[in-house]
Amino acid sequence: MTHPPLVEARNLSVEFHMRRGLFSRGPAPVVQAVRNMNLSIQRGETLALVGESGCGKSTLGRAMIRTAPIAHGELIFDGKDITTLAGETLRRARSRFQMIFQDPYSSLNPKARIFDTLAEPLRVHTSESTAQIRTKVSEMLEAVGLDPTFAARYPHEFSGGQRQRIAIARAVIVQPDFIVADEPLSALDVSMQLQILKLFDDLRDRFSLTYLFISHDLARVFSFADRVAVMYLGKLVEIGTAAEITTNPRHPYTKALLAAAPSPDPTIEADREVPMLSGDIPSPAFPPPGCRFHTRCPIAMEMCKRIDPEMTHFGNSHMAACHAAAPGLSHLNTPEPEKDLLP
Amino acid sequence: MSVLRRLIPGKRDMLGTIGAGILLFVALGAVLAPMIAPYDPTAISLLDRMQPPMWLEGGSLAHPLGTDNLGRDMLSRVIYGSRISLAVGVAAVIVGAAIGSTIGIVAGYFGGWVDSILSVVINAQLSFPFILLAIFILSTFGGGFWPVVLVLALGAWVNYARVVRGTVMSVRTQDYVHAAISVGVPTLRLLRTTVLPNTLSPIIVVASFSMAQAILAEAALSFLGVGVDGANPSWGVMLNDGRAYLQTAWWLTAMPGLAIAITVLGGNLCGDWLQDRFNPRIGN
CATH class of the missing domain: 3.40.50.300 (P-loop containing nucleotide triphosphate hydrolases)
Structure with missing residues (x-):
């Protein structure tokens, strides 16, 4: 760089x-x-x-x-x-x-x-x-x-x-x-x-x-x-080299996207449980407070509803914005990513 | 026309062909008038005045559609009359389409306050009684070919403007317009090379209907005495001339009236057909 x-x-x-609606009050x-x-x-x-x-x-x-x-x-x-x-x-x-x-x-x-x-x-x-x-x-x-x-x-x-x-x-x-x-x-x-x-x-x-x-x-x-940037509701949630993102995703949203990709092997694909993200993407006009992903996040914590996470560096120009993935709190993120995402 | 079309399903193309055929027939008559008209349309022959059409008692093959109050041959006059009617119609369509399409494209493409202002102008024009405006202008500034064309264009441009505005509003959201913008095509060039070609089909449809309307309006203006003053009478002037003899010699008004009706029908059939052809939901 x-x-x-x-x-x-x-x-x-x-x-x-x-x-603004014809009869609605307040700003557009x-x-x-x-x-x-x-x-x-x-x-x-x-x-x-x-x-x-x-x-x-x-x-x-x-x-x-x-x-x-x-x-x-x-x-x-x-x-x-x-x-x-x-x-x-x-x-x-x-x-x-x-x-x-x-x-x-x-x-x-x-x-x-x-x-x-x-x-x-x-x-x-x-x-x-x-x-x-x-x-x-x-x-x-x-x-x-x-x-x-x-x-x-x-x-x-x-x-x-x-x-x-x-x-x-x-x-x-x-x-x-x-x-x-x-x-x-x-x-x-x-x-x-x-x-x-x-x-x-x-x-x-x-x-x-x-x-x-x-x-x-x-x-x-x-x-x-060369690099992959993952975006959710108008914000960057994770960015890193393609290899880093595939092998070592940090953000639960990235993990969900990776897990959603079908496998080319039919035997694996048949047994694979597809971890679905529950619900739809919220309206960008009324984004949720705190972390924008918390309404659909399988590992959302109390603080996620209040505080929007900053981008954290993980070295190798790999960055992610997640409270659970931040180094100080990484113990919260110990379970296997796939299990995290099961409903 | 749509009622007629529903009565005969699947005959749209046939009706369209008939309409185009009528227009072609009238156009040929106009172009070839000196060759096919049996008499000079202005040649007065008082001995032959008020002869009825040939199929009535007293009519003769020499004057198939009879003669008028000055003994002029009606068939020749109707044939020559098509020249002025068609020329006025075509010219009014070209001028009206040019003005209306330009305004429609500008209003539809730029939107915002430009559109608001132009829409007010369009609505004002639509709400003003055309015939009153036409009489006012023509009686103030005098008649003649080009004044009549300009007045007819003034009445017709709103039709183009409204249709084109609507079409352009949907065309400008298309990816190929976004692509041209992101390529860096200057706006005026973009309107000419990308927006206009994709707006052409509704313009052609309106032009076809508008042509019929212009012929009708020219006849009305001539009938009111503010139309084209030429050596060769238009169909509208003939209607006006024959008015005094409606009781005794109805063919003086019926013949040009029939010519107007058939030509306008041709234009409308043609317009109806084109509209269906260009409509992806009905056409092929």
Whole structure:
């Protein structure tokens, strides 16, 4: 960690103001989708961001490419504060950070040929000639494993996997430094997921990319990510290297997510008791007091209802925010993690 | 039209084809008028005045739809009349669609106070009696082709604005719009290359209905004496001319009236069909 990070969020919060009911009194409710987030990503690194639906991971991803409103905190990109960048300066800066969306069926303009979709980033960020753009689009299509002649077609002529390749090509064609991939695999078949993941891997090496890879599937991202960050209800609960998180998870939520992943071995899978997290994720508009996870935590203590735990270091840049996992209180966490989570 | 359609299930495409056929027929008549009209529509022949259509007693093949009070051939006048009616309709649709779609896209995309202001303008326009506004403007500033087109566009733009605003409000939430924003496409360019193409189908539907309305409105304005003043009469002017002879020579008003009705029916059938075609829940 000697180099300065490529992207760094400092106490970043994203808030959405809900509309007040027509006859309701009091101020309009504010949803803190992301709360006091501290996260830094090194150049060339792949950080996987995992968590349940609605935990704010997509919002954080969008905030990190400045498409979600930042309420508090700072966002540093390559040493520059881009928190308050606006208008034309922000638009120009966008060539350096791009996004890949979850659903390739809705992320491509249905009325535009593939060529125009891929040429658009080049047209708005470079002054290249049409001939140069044609060459680049062809090269990019080949780079993502598609036939260059596909450029003349429309999105509806392609399968989900092919569309996601096109969406990836659109993000990579301006040669950005940083790419936020928002659940890019979850709309695809399992067989296709591995191919696309491999493509992400290839492109990372070829174009020296840095990824924030958002996923709800912890098992899928381990082999691919350098570090894993686990998010719950707008806050980071645990972060560490992929190996640390898999072998030595500290936070009960991380343990639950790990235990929820099915095993590829059918005999193990048949006997496995799936530890379910009870209940739904609480509404981010009305988060529980104290530790936000305490309403569903199998090892919640009295203090968890009152005091929000701080991030604690466990060495090797492994951090977790849990009272029970904190070093002084580790004796409370002695039972086997799997047993902890049984209802 | 929807009642008719329900009576004949599965015949939507047929009705649409009929509508498109009617419009094509009228358009061809307008373009080829000098070749197919048997007489000069302005040639006065007082000896032949007030001849009834050929299938009535006293009618002749020389004037299939009869002649008017100055002995001009009705068939030729109806054919030539389509030129003005269609030209006014098409021009009004283009001008109205351009104004209305621009306002609708701006209101729908930007939302907020821009939308609030434009919505007030739209509602104000909707609540103002169009024919009163049209008569006021045309009688103050004078008639003619372009003034009538502008007045008709003024009456029609709200239809585009409302439909386009609604469509854009849903289009702007689509991922491909978010993708274009995050790519760094400038807003005006984004509206042109991404939002507009995805808003085109409702615009075409409104244009089709609006074309029929414009033809009808032009006829009404001409009938009221504030319409297009040209050497070649429009259908509305013919209606007005024939009004005095309704008792004695009904064909002076019936023929242009029929021409208007058939053309408007064509436009509406076509619009209805397009609406279904572009509706993913009904169309294919």
